[in-house]
Amino acid sequence: MSSIQSTENERQTAMRNWLAGISTPSLHLDTIRRASEDASFRSYYRVDAADGQTYIVMDAPPPMESVQRFANVADIFGKVGLTVPQVLAADNESGFLLLTDLGTTTYFHVLNNDSAHKLYMDAIDSLILLQTQSQPDVLPEYDRALLLKELMIFPEWYIGKHLGVTLTAEQTASLDKVFEALLANNLAQPQVFVHRDYHSRNLMLLDKGNPGVLDFQDAVYGPITYDLVGLLRDAYVQWDEEMVLDWAIRYWEKAKRAGLPVSADVDSFYRDFEFMGLQRHLKILGIFARLYHRDGKDAFLADMPLVMEYVRKTAQRYNVLIPLLRLLDVLEDKKPQVGYTF
Template sequence: MNRIERLQQWVGQQLPGHRIELTPASADASFRRYFRATLDDGSSYIVMDAPPEHEDCRPFVHVAELFGAAGANVPKVHAQNLEEGFLLLSDLGSTTYLAALDDDNAAALYAEALGTLAVIQAASRPGVLPEYDRALLMRELELFPVWYVGRHKGVTLSEKETTQLYEVFDRILEVNLAEPKVFVHRDYHSRNLMHLPGKDPGVLDFQDAVYGPMSYDLVSLLKDAYVEWDEELTLDWLVRYWQAARQIGLPIREDFADFHRDYEFMGAQRHIKVLGIFARLYHRDGKDGYLANMPLVMNYLRKTCQRYDELRPLAVLLEKLDPSVTAEGFSF
């Protein structure tokens, strides 16, 4: 019996007495796959297939319980088979934020997403989720020189360039680690939020959640690798979040300028990491769909590095790796 047949058998055992149609729902950047189980009465569930040799379902179950108890709209775990890597989940629909967002509804949808994020953050406490510590943050940064610089661009850094890059990494991490800490989803963006009219957004793909820098999920949401908004608009949303966070007692910086600097440096860390991850997904895993998103991520990173003197050496390196396109003027 192959894995799909075994999955179908298990789902049938969990939902006896029904004819069940199993169709692909989505896949992500890991080994996990998702199927929609549609029953003969019109109801539906989502089935997660996470091969145990590659994935561990237990963090998903743990964080679903944690975030759900906080009040976030996460999938309910109806049944679990941790040994084989199967989960039967409630169905939060098929309309992602990425599919639903437009100029008319963006402000309302982002307000709802930021509200849900604040609910999760308000429930934060240490010792429940893994620490987003320096070692993990640095491992993520190091994906950039290995996979983006070396493998994707085919560039070997000089000793001086390597030293300067790691000096920038240290400056970024110093700011990241000084932030107030909360629960961090780690991929809180338009592909992992589901649009449910009349309800709070559905929150997915949270199994890698940690306890760490407060601005991380804000960067994921407002400097999204998959959709771009005018910077003035995202800054307005960020200010509104900061004001609301202060009102409900989240451990946020008193001065917005300090909070914004945290957000910018956290963005630098995330975008350096994401460039490395997208390159690895292509070169190691054969997933080329993320290449189209690299220019936007690079643009976010380049802008941030140009704004801060401490990050200027990285701006120079980025210009070497990906020279800015400048329009030439011609006179006749």
Template sequence: MNGLAWDDARARRAREWARRQLGAAQEPALEPAAADASSRRYFRIQVPGDGSRIIMDAPEQSEAVAAFVRIAGLLAEAGIHAPQIEAADLEHGLLLLTDLGHRTYLQALHEGDDPQPLLDAAVDALIRAQATVPVDGLPAYDEARLRGELELFTDWYLPCCCGVASAEARRRLRGGLDDLLERVGGQARAFCHRDYMPRNLMVCTPLPGVLDFQDAVAGPVTYDAVSLLRDAFISWPREREVATLQRYHRRARAAGVPVPEGFEAFWADCQWMGVQRHLKVLGIFARLAYRDGKPRYLTDAPRFFAYLRAAAEEQAALRPLVDEVLALAAVPGRVSYAEVD
């Protein structure tokens, strides 16, 4: 997982720290729980007679760990099922967390679980967060930040995967990206998890458990709903996507979440928001491959190009931008992994 060893000095330090926090006489058994695209890792430890815990090991990420602690508190106050923090060492990037179980939504869906109750619970939890979690003090997901994310596509994906110079990519996409940012920037703001997707939602009681929320912001109200339904690792039939968003829209309106009054306008906002996210994710995948030596992420790039095409089919105003993106991306790549620092 993530190319990192699991029985190294970091793991041993985390295990010893957890032992002290728990007051255990012996070091608890430790196993990998998860890794992500960053250097952050998660270990599961078994505590004799007291179940299991999760250790977050995130050295040199003290700000992200502090954000995790703060947002975990906000989610708990809102009634969202997030891990409870039993101990923290912010200086060394260590957290001791309650364990929400072994099965993610993604695993459950791939194993054939009925998706409807999972999606319904995810929608309800999202609405609860958007309706009740205060956004004062959260970073603003503003135009500068959104534009910087789009530049991941022009500065990483197109040059590295397609051989298109960054300056040329920015020039050809400038007008379409400006329009995109204007439409996305006009959306109402709400609590935005930023990674609200099946691999960060847990099958547990109550459903769902919510993970990986340390990057939460005050952002466009459609962002998390789009993240849930246009994921990197699973795609939904259009009928289920529409039905789920209709349910979300109806219940969000009733809860006071600032979505557009009509579903058609909300659906259009989702398409614009989706394109921003899809381009960002493609850029992140390329950066992970070419800068960080993790090429496996690029295997899911075709899914995001399919999402781009779907958004343009649903929203005619997006077609010029998506057509230009597809034209640029069709150029064969001319850069090898070894040539990119």
């Protein structure tokens, strides 16, 4: 048995022992099954109960993960009025949570040309609700150090590890200038509560209180366009530019009416949206490369082309970002060719 399998078995045993000590709800431990996995060290399980409901068990092994962080943000977001899982029981030391179940239907599974507008309007309304209740000093600040740390995942993991390229001093200086332009924009934006992964795989379709919101434990206080660009320029779902622009403008109009401090003119707002999106997508390319090379998770390789398309389209629209486009053109020759055999 490998050490990974041994650790998994130990976690399963510890989780079952903990659940066995919970009296309400009365859980049928023989029904525990995998619910989902994500790009972190967390795992999720679904379990039936005597009350006819299903519940979710989060396994978040310390020190890599913190269930306390999840519980804290769940409390903040729940009080704001978002539909989030309720924490029913917690073992902070071992890293287990028992949560209410928001179902199995993600936005990702039901989005199409007919359903998208209504679903995105619901998601935008929830986002504005969250943002209007924002307060400083409640969540960690999405500061320059964190934004830059995220950007640096791109040269380290996508360029260095995935492409196997070492940048020259000149190329590094050029990329740094682009990063500085992005950071200057991002840090100048008004600050609000930021979910940080507000996209189709973390939004659940619900009959009441739509959408259900998951995976919020990394929430911060940061740039106002961050979650909107995560929603509309989703790494897993692509929409026509015209549709994205329409939804972004609808958000901008709603945000202004709600008293949020978005840019007074829509062109400036959309520039903020695009610069924030570029920061996010460069980070995502690096993270997807890291998930593959470090963690052996290859499923995200298939999503890289869409994310790179977002990067290129944004970079070509702004003079200050053109050096990034030129660098990508040079790197394209070094891109590994991934072949599939069926």
